[in-house]
Amino acid sequence: MILCDIGNTYIHFYDMNRIWKNNPDHIAKKELHSDVYYISVNAENEKKLLKAHKNSYNMAKIVQLNSAYNGLGVDRKAACLGVRDGVIIDAGSAITIDVMNRGIHQGGYILPGLVSYIQAYKQISPALDKQINFGINLDELPLDTQSAISFGIIKSIVLIIKDIIKDKKVYFTGGDGKFLAKFFEESIYNEMLVFNGMQISIDKELKKYKENR
Known part of the structure; x- marks a missing residue:
């Protein structure tokens, strides 16, 4: 399993051993060796990940924080x-x-x-x-x-x-x-x-x- 944090500038990955980042336009597909579970604050960069790696799943719905803040970003x-x-x-x-x-x-x-x-x-x-x-x-x-x-x-x-x-x-x-x-x-x-x-x-x-x- 690979965790992925999609930001506005870079896409960050973590595979339980190391963290690395890619430019959204140059995702290193060979490093995505298993399913990717991601959160995203940038819809365009999210599309680029999904194009590069189909087995990617948005986990925003399960990231729950006790807060009264309206519109708090998933990151x-x-x-x-x-x-x-x-x-x-x-x-x-x-x-x-x-x-x-x-x-x-x-x-x-x-x-x-x-x-x-x-x-x-x-x-x-x-x-x-x-x-x-x-x-x-x-x-x-x-x-x-x-x-x-x-x-x-x-x-x-x-x-x-x-x-x-x-x-x-x-x-x-x-x-x-x-x-x-x-x-x-x-x-x-x-x-x-x-x-x-x-x-x-x-x-x-x-x-x-x-x-x-």
Whole structure:
């Protein structure tokens, strides 16, 4: 069995031994050696997976989270399922921040991903078309444009996350999660968060099936 998380930029796979990602237009079919169970937030990328591997099954209906949030994405549900108490940050194409308390989802919010911030600056002016300096010091005022942009992006994200964390544990996942985690003491980076939630959902469904036999 292969688990699959279909995002807006990449498709991530997990086969119980390793995690890898593919560009949706270049799915490595030879690596899909068994049935694929997936969740998706991008309908077009989902179609590309189904075209590449027919034995793929959408498991969105069984990914259930105790939450009053209207329209919570299946990827956010999965990421939260493995955390009973704490703040979950999934930093990918978008940065989602969710709070769990005693197994109940309290709510959350969404920020643009790092790439989206860069694109926004570029649209303002060609002079602001700069890449992020990931070594920026957030304790010093910038003295050049690249540093100013990097400071504005990263510090705004860090501060809004710190505002909600307070004394809670914080868990990071996603492509930029490891980078953002370094700004928070005792943060936990876990690239398996979404896949763990998917596996929890499968195990619950199998348990119900056995009980009803």
